[in-house]
Amino acid sequence: MSSSAARGDQWTFLTNHARVLLRVARDPDVRLRDIAAGIGITERAVQIIVADLEAAGYLTRTRVGRRNRYTIDPTVHLRHPADADHPVGDLLGAFLHREDAPQAAAAR
Secondary structure (H helix, E strand, O other), X not given: OOHHHHOOOOOOOOOHHHXXXXXXXXXOOOOHHHHHHHHOOOHHHHHHHHHHHHHOOOEEEEEEOOEXXXXXXXXXXXXXXXXXXOEHHHHHHHHHHHHHHHHHHHHO
């Protein structure tokens, strides 16, 4: 058995932090439980990730009634030294543009 098969090929290109940020970018009023269900992680894990993203300056949380609304700062640069010359807006733009493309084509 190869070492790749032994690990079960469970790795992905995007981290849960990126997945949470993308979900928030799609819907700034999203509930944490909905993010958790969509990504397949616990609500507590999403809470920790949102706190990480907020502490790093990627998003801010504003209380609106009983809910939270999230705002992303697309100018904050990615954290890894190899990617630090790119703002997070580049990542969001690449994925959100791709996801919105079929809807835009259908609307034409």
